[in-house]
Amino acid sequence: MDSQFQQEQEQLNNVKKVIQHEVDKLDSKTRQRKEEVIHSRKHFWDEIKINVDSFDDYLETVLAIRQEAQALAVSETTHRHSFQRLSTLQQMLDVPYFGRIDFLEEGDSQSEEIYIGISTLRDETGENILIYDWRAPISSVYYDYQPGPAQYKTPGGVIKGELEKKWQYLIRNGELQSMFDTSLTIGDEILQEVLGQGTDKYMNSIVATIQKEQNRIIRHDRGRMLIVHGAAGSGKTSAALQRIAYLLYKYRENLNADQIILFSPNTLFSNYVSNVLPELGEENMQQVTFQEYLYHRLSNDFAVEDPYDQLEYVLTETGRPEYDARVSSIRFKASAQFLDVIQAYVKSLEKSGMVFKDIKFRGEPIVTAQEMEEFFYHEDLSLGLQYRLEKLKDWLLDKVRALEKLEWKKEWVEETIELLSDEEYYKAQKYLAKKAGYTRENSDDYDMDTKALARLIVRQRLRSVRKRIRSLRFVDISAIYKQLFENHGKIQELVDGESPKDWPAICEVTLQELEQGRILYEDATPFLQLQDSIFGFQANRSIRHVVVDEAQDYSAFQFEFLKRLFPAARMTVLGDFNQAIFAHANEKDDFQELTQLYGPDKTEVINLTRSYRSTKPIIEFTRRLIPEGDQIIPFNRDGERPALTTFENHDELHAEITSKVSELKDQGNESIAIICKSAAETEKAYEALSDIEELKMLKSSSIEYEQGVVVLPSYLSKGIEFDAVIIYDASEKVYGDESLRRVFYTACTRAMHGLQLYSVGEPTNFIEQAMEEGFLKNKPVTRKHG
Numbered sequence: 001m002d003s004q005f006q007q008e009q010e011q012l013n014n015v016k017k018v019i020q021h022e023v024d025k026l027d028s029k030t031r032q033r034k035e036e037v038i039h040s041r042k043h044f045w046d047e048i049k050i051n052v053d054s055f056d057d058y059l060e061t062v063l064a065i066r067q068e069a070q071a072l073a074v075s076e077t078t079h080r081h082s083f084q085r086l087s088t089l090q091q092m093l094d095v096p097y098f099g100r101i102d103f104l105e106e107g108d109s110q111s112e113e114i115y116i117g118i119s120t121l122r123d124e125t126g127e128n129i130l131i132y133d134w135r136a137p138i139s140s141v142y143y144d145y146q147p148g149p150a151q152y153k154t155p156g157g158v159i160k161g162e163l164e165k166k167w168q169y170l171i172r173n174g175e176l177q178s179m180f181d182t183s184l185t186i187g188d189e190i191l192q193e194v195l196g197q198g199t200d201k202y203m204n205s206i207v208a209t210i211q212k213e214q215n216r217i218i219r220h221d222r223g224r225m226l227i228v229h230g231a232a233g234s235g236k237t238s239a240a241l242q243r244i245a246y247l248l249y250k251y252r253e254n255l256n257a258d259q260i261i262l263f264s265p266n267t268l269f270s271n272y273v274s275n276v277l278p279e280l281g282e283e284n285m286q287q288v289t290f291q292e293y294l295y296h297r298l299s300n301d302f303a304v305e306d307p308y309d310q311l312e313y314v315l316t317e318t319g320r321p322e323y324d325a326r327v328s329s330i331r332f333k334a335s336a337q338f339l340d341v342i343q344a345y346v347k348s349l350e351k352s353g354m355v356f357k358d359i360k361f362r363g364e365p366i367v368t369a370q371e372m373e374e375f376f377y378h379e380d381l382s383l384g385l386q387y388r389l390e391k392l393k394d395w396l397l398d399k400v401r402a403l404e405k406l407e408w409k410k411e412w413v414e415e416t417i418e419l420l421s422d423e424e425y426y427k428a429q430k431y432l433a434k435k436a437g438y439t440r441e442n443s444d445d446y447d448m449d450t451k452a453l454a455r456l457i458v459r460q461r462l463r464s465v466r467k468r469i470r471s472l473r474f475v476d477i478s479a480i481y482k483q484l485f486e487n488h489g490k491i492q493e494l495v496d497g498e499s500p501k502d503w504p505a506i507c508e509v510t511l512q513e514l515e516q517g518r519i520l521y522e523d524a525t526p527f528l529q530l531q532d533s534i535f536g537f538q539a540n541r542s543i544r545h546v547v548v549d550e551a552q553d554y555s556a557f558q559f560e561f562l563k564r565l566f567p568a569a570r571m572t573v574l575g576d577f578n579q580a581i582f583a584h585a586n587e588k589d590d591f592q593e594l595t596q597l598y599g600p601d602k603t604e605v606i607n608l609t610r611s612y613r614s615t616k617p618i619i620e621f622t623r624r625l626i627p628e629g630d631q632i633i634p635f636n637r638d639g640e641r642p643a644l645t646t647f648e649n650h651d652e653l654h655a656e657i658t659s660k661v662s663e664l665k666d667q668g669n670e671s672i673a674i675i676c677k678s679a680a681e682t683e684k685a686y687e688a689l690s691d692i693e694e695l696k697m698l699k700s701s702s703i704e705y706e707q708g709v710v711v712l713p714s715y716l717s718k719g720i721e722f723d724a725v726i727i728y729d730a731s732e733k734v735y736g737d738e739s740l741r742r743v744f745y746t747a748c749t750r751a752m753h754g755l756q757l758y759s760v761g762e763p764t765n766f767i768e769q770a771m772e773e774g775f776l777k778n779k780p781v782t783r784k785h786g
């Protein structure tokens with residue numbers, strides 16, 4: 001062992017001792033805090049005297065509860081913090097740090113050795129920093145520079161100096177395994193090593209090997225919006241998650257994980273990335289899918305189509321007569337042009353076109369839709385929709401008040417009183433006694449007269465009517481949305497440019513669904529846009545940062561929506577148009593349109609072209625599947641060339657896949673994916689491949705990304721990766737249409753170490769170029785079929 005290595009091992013041992021000491025101290029403290037929390041929860045009510053006899057007593061009780069709840073919240077937070085610090089320190093016992101820079105600051109005579117790890121560690125005096133957090137300003141030198149002049153930004157200004165040396169350490173279980181002086185070694189050994197490993201059930205953090213261009217994303221700190229457009233496997237998701245950790249560190253005084261929200265493509269993906277922040281000692285941000293949001297807003301009124309059902313339709317239902325119309329409907333309804341149509345439509349509603357629903361009581365209209373329309377359009381037409389709706393609402397409530405008085409003496413009220421059960425009668429008496437100023441003790445003395453009871457009954461019956469009015473449910477949004485499609489000529493008045501050529505057919509498909517109480521995925525966001533433009537937008541001001549992954553799959557509508565929904569947030573958007581699998585994004589290939597959301601001045605676009613996930617031979621193949629793929633730079637990691645094998649029929653294919661899977665397992669591949677085009681193909685494959693031990697099928701409803709052998713549709717493989725990928729059937733028959741190129745590319749780019757393509761019959765022409773240039777092996781069947 002050379003002396004340098006020995007010295008470093010000693011340094012490591014010393015640091016570990018400090019960590020262990022802190023762990024011991026914190027361990028008992030954390031336990032004590034936990035007990036405090038349990039105790040306060042258990043005895044929460046002991047300290048509070050409940051008394052609601054008078055208003056003052058009531059107020060006092062409320063204050064006492066609030067105080068007690070605050071005290072509990074403080075001890076819970078303290079416990080959470082010490083628990084979190086403890087788990088960070090426990091991780092640091094395994095890997096205290098991963099890098100070091102020797103930095104000579106301008107004006108100093110001696111350089112400082114800066115060790116970098118997942119969190120700051122001070123010595124026992126608390127004065128000296130033994131390990132710097134990877135997010136500290138000085139740590140950026142580690143990611144941004146090779147030895148030579150270097151600088152970093154601090155809140156107080158730019159610090160310049162000389163990076164004398166840069167070290168990378170490979171430490172496992174607290175033992176130093178190797179170390180590299182990066183000025184002497186060529187290439188990036190640690191990155192090679194990390195990328196060469198097998199997959200995990202969860203995505204891992206990349207802090208030890210963040211690349212310079214990724215560091216720009218992580219520390220980006222200007223404007224309202226950051227757009228990252230990057231090749232498959234270039235680390236977009238990784239950079240986004242480390243960016244969240246960075247923001248939580250930098251703004252720790254006034255930003256917490258609950259104020260950050262990540263929009264992910266599906267729950268499988270959410271689950272897959274859920275470990276990165278905890279691994280870095282941070283709490284997880286909130287994670288949602290756009291579909292969950294749509295469902296939350298619309299499911300009371302409609303059956304909302306799942307985006308994957310829409311996709312499955314596009315991928316498999318090509319033979320249907322309405323297919324072309326539906327696809328052009330999907331595209332049009334996602335476009336900025338349709339957003340303009342909705343806006344113009346809302347404007348036109350100021351003059352005419354609002355549809356209302358009768359307000360009825362006991363089967364009879366109190367106010368008819370026609371009367372409401374007259375009232376609404378009788379107002380000053382220059383007043384905004386929302387203002388006029390408020391006035392209409394007040395008018396309706398007045399009408400209900402007038403009606404209420406007329407109902408008191410009606411026969412039905414008398415009948416209802418006669419039919420009241422004892423319990424109902426007693427309840428009513430209690431309620432009225434309380435209103436008349438009686439206390440709990442003397443309420444039995446209250447002499448309830450029938451008039452008061454009649455009034456109470458009418459009031460209760462009218463409660464739901466009032467509620468409907470207050471929540472503006474007398475406006476028939478569904479009918480207003482339908483109107484757009486009922487009169488085919490209307491679009492011409494609203495659209496800027498040509499309306500889609502299939503417009504009548506689009507109208508028919510749309511109306512058919514709405515009439516059945518269903519709303520198609522492509523209609524859901526425009527519908528909400530219309531509704532909120534009429535009623536006023538809902539906003540969540542507590543969210544400070546929104547991250548949208550797989551952003552190429554979002555429409556202009558959806559972005560407009562997110563902007564309005566989170567008005568106080570900055571946005572980080574990540575995507576790759578070569579992986580745009582939804583029909584609505586098919587023709588786009590950049591985020592140009594998106595820069596308009598906050599305006600180019602407030603938006604920055606960063607491109608990532610280096611790809612890390614797959615071996616070089618796999619990237620050499622996949623980048624030949626897409627236009628301008630030559631701009632993708634593979635990381636130099638060796639492996640086998642992807643191979644194609646062709647069969648005459650499916651029986652041969654299944655036999656070969658079964659044997660290939662067992663070969664791949666023997667080679668040590670932990671995760672193997674058999675990727676099909678659609679869910680329909682996946683189900684067939686799953687049945688036919690039942691000989692494969694523990695084969696699992698992933699569906700759009702699957703929650704957990706599983707290791708082992710899985711069969712899944714292309715679109716669910718989005719964002720995740722596998723040691724080896726088998727493309728189930730890469731034939732021209734399956735991937736013949738040009739629109740499927742991106743789906744095919746997405747599937748192939750999921751492979752880290754091995755990629756095998758199979759085809760029943762002639763293979764897809766997407767692979768022609770790669771084949772001609774020798775980047776895809778044409779492999780004969782390896783197995784002897786018995």
Ligand SMILES: Nc1ncnc2c1ncn2[C@@H]1O[C@H](COP(=O)(O)OP(=O)(O)OP(=O)(O)O)[C@@H](O)[C@H]1O
Pocket residue numbers: 191194195204206209210211214230231232233234235236237238239576579612613718719720721749
């Ligand atoms: N700097 C890095 N150090 C180590 N691993 C990295 C680095 N950058 C990316 N990776 C690895 O490369 C793989 C791909 O990263 P990630 O999933 O973040 O890419 P992506 O751009 O979001 O991919 P896609 O668009 O294909 O879903 C992951 O295994 C990730 O850990």
